[in-house]
Amino acid sequence: MNQIKHWIAENPTLLNIIKYIILVAFVLTLIQLIRRFLKKQVSDTAARYKSQKGIEIIGYIILILLSFSYFTGNIKDFTLAIGLFSAGIAFTLQELILSIAGSLYIFIVKVYKPGDRIEINGIKGDVIDVDSIYTTMMEIGQWVSSYNYSGRIVKLSNAFVFKGPIYNYSQDFPFIWDEFNLPIKYGSDVELAKSIVIKIASNTLSEYTTNSKSQWKEVVNKYYIEDALVDPTLAITLTDNWIQFNLRYIVDYKKRRFTKHMLNDEIHNEIKKTKGRVTLASTTLELIKIPEVKINLKQDNK
Known part of the structure; x- marks a missing residue:
């Protein structure tokens, strides 16, 4: 017991990291438990999907707040921590940040939702899932004619909602x-x-x-x-x-x-x-005149 206390006294930073990992694991586990509870209790598919996604987003926000509060030691330093945090990882994690921001934008502005048929970044398909990072689509078109499923499931970063137009075939006017x-x-x-x-x-x-x-x-x-x-x-x-x-x-x-x-x-x-009163047309070629061709056959008598 004394050895453990001695080790803790000598390694306070490592102990804080272990505590933080336990805290993160607890929050993530709690999110999953609530999602499973909603999956069993909510019968309506649309309501269940929205509630699960809402819990997921709220859980991530709480996790970010706890992380800043844990490492700064004071919630008053939250604004400063955000600035330092953003400056340090903005370049390396810009795509991830845009994806998370894109997911919030999709849900708040209602750009599209599961069940909608959209075209984004040159890909057409029916939206089958929207999570915190990716939009999942059942692809249509490509090597199959018209608007039939190709059979491929496409995962597209939510960051693309900020990078180009989004064509929605079913929103407001299906x-x-x-x-x-x-x-x-x-x-x-x-x-x-x-x-x-x-x-x-x-x-x-x-x-x-x-x-x-x-x-x-x-x-x-x-x-x-x-x-x-x-x-x-x-x-x-x-x-x-x-x-x-x-x-x-x-x-x-x-x-x-x-x-x-x-x-x-x-x-x-x-x-x-109609028996010929109406006839469907086809491409035809009409010959007006055939040019005259003269052929002279000469026999060489020897």
């Missing part, structure tokens, strides 16, 4: 505008073609159009933005080869590919029922 072109052959019944396209688009997209109108009004009231037409619209352009129909419509951001397939399939079937 719809996007999409369009495609239909080539109609010259000589077709244009009015019949227009009625077919508009009728199918209106019927197929009626649910999206109805739901989007009320939500678009909220967007207009919230932001400085002009009102927009959410009903399907058709624009016609005359080209060298065909009459181009451009159909523009609003669709759920997660059902873009399926909706485009459904519209194309139904329009194609209806056009076939």
Whole structure:
């Protein structure tokens, strides 16, 4: 016992470090215990996720405060300690600091949340988790066409929220505008073609159009933005080869590919029922004149 006291008396700094490690371990363990308790007690997924993340952030803040108070010995020196601490590690830990600040910014400003579809730093995907350092996304696109999952899970530093634009497909207004072109052959019944396209688009997209109108009004009231037409619209352009129909419509951001397939399939079937009154065009090459070619065959008689 006397040896232990003697050792403590000779190594006060080491003893303080051990006490600090025990304090940090206690706080981290307490955070995990509270997170597990919330996981078992809170049934709602969104509420459970937010409460767990809130406890995690609060725990880290408390840990930082305790650390400064422990090493300075006086909470009054907290401001000075922050200055010295920031000056010493700002360069080496700037990415980590930006990531933690980014996580706070994401939660406070509500830049995005789990379940949102975003594009950040050139990566598209659905957000599946946001922690104190990383945003985790299920990637879409890349080598697969349209907005399908690639199967890769991407972890992206939260610091990127300060470094470039963030495209959110679902915040405030979970719809996007999409369009495609239909080539109609010259000589077709244009009015019949227009009625077919508009009728199918209106019927197929009626649910999206109805739901989007009320939500678009909220967007207009919230932001400085002009009102927009959410009903399907058709624009016609005359080209060298065909009459181009451009159909523009609003669709759920997660059902873009399926909706485009459904519209194309139904329009194609209806056009076939017109028995030639409306015909889809394709690239053609018309030969106006074949140049004359003269061939002289001379026989060499020997």
